[in-house]
Amino acid sequence: MAPTNIFKFRAATLAAGDERWFVEAWDSTLPYLAAIGSTNQWQYIPSNLPGAVDKVKKMVADSDISAEKYPVSSPAILEGGIPPPDWARAYVASIDVKKEDIPIALADKYSSVDKDVVSIPVGAMILQGKSSEYVRSVIPEQDEKEPFIYLLFLMTDHRAGAFAKGSGSALLGIAKEEVKNLGLKRLCGDCWRGNGRRLVGYYEGQGLMAIGDFDVPKNEQDSWEGCVVEWRT
Template identity: 40%
Template structure:
């Protein structure tokens, strides 16, 4: 299995759209197990308001690298694996971030993404309250793989969570918070 590297998300590689396409890649699977109620069945990457929202998350992340943690703090990351160009289908080559023309060169294949922020999402504030300056947390807003890249991204979620823990430690923050949908009679989490 190739090793997973994690890089900051970038507007230069349109990672906001990449994050939305990770959502979209999950929709057929969720439908196949009867879990369409989680995110619906409509593509998010086709919705301009969603594109603007995720482009904004990546822009905020890029602007904030020299800022300390606050409620407005945002960091976005992309997990990638390095794979020989010849080992990938043409569809996966289109997803790769390395655009060199060499047929033997390795390419960087984005397999997952993560967004961390200094406050919980609006829809979970009754469960995860507003951040407390005396005991702050980092909220994992987004952690998704791209199903199209399976099985190349095996372990990417664990690598991103480990990265989030390291980020929290660097900031002196002891807690990570996140939410997980448990609909569909708990079949998604079994």
């Protein structure tokens, strides 16, 4: 049996240049998605689009601002029992790897590091205090009766190969702890439902339940097929 990866977690920050790594890791998902028949999940290379790069930078910047404004996640920051709409948390999962074992796809990136063991980022997650606009046919911006935090972004760096295995599940564990720390009972998020709902099945395997489908028009003929998922304490 392969050993279980042991991850460390930290806040993603602009100061650490994490927005650049987020985009590189996002790019790394495209060959994997093509290999499993999920090309339509992302139809562009994020690093080639200034809008995508700016979007990621804003995600990390929002987390920086929120971490300063709300340094501790607790019920004390809730407004009438509801997370502040500007609450956000960006996380990076990393793993310690012997320098000689670093995957080829990342070797150049760490070749100049003068250490025997290198900490490499392998996964990323962004949480926020409101839902995304495109899912509001299924859930509102926020639910006053059953408030939630929203999983905006979850990603694995496929350049890391086997060292990234399990990072998504580990990050979801952190998201569930954030829910509990805030005194809430719900974690919501969304994912692509194409390719036989394969990604929906992944989230269901992590304890989240599909609660509604939606479609985001891309042009007159096509739309992006999504599904809202939910975990409850």
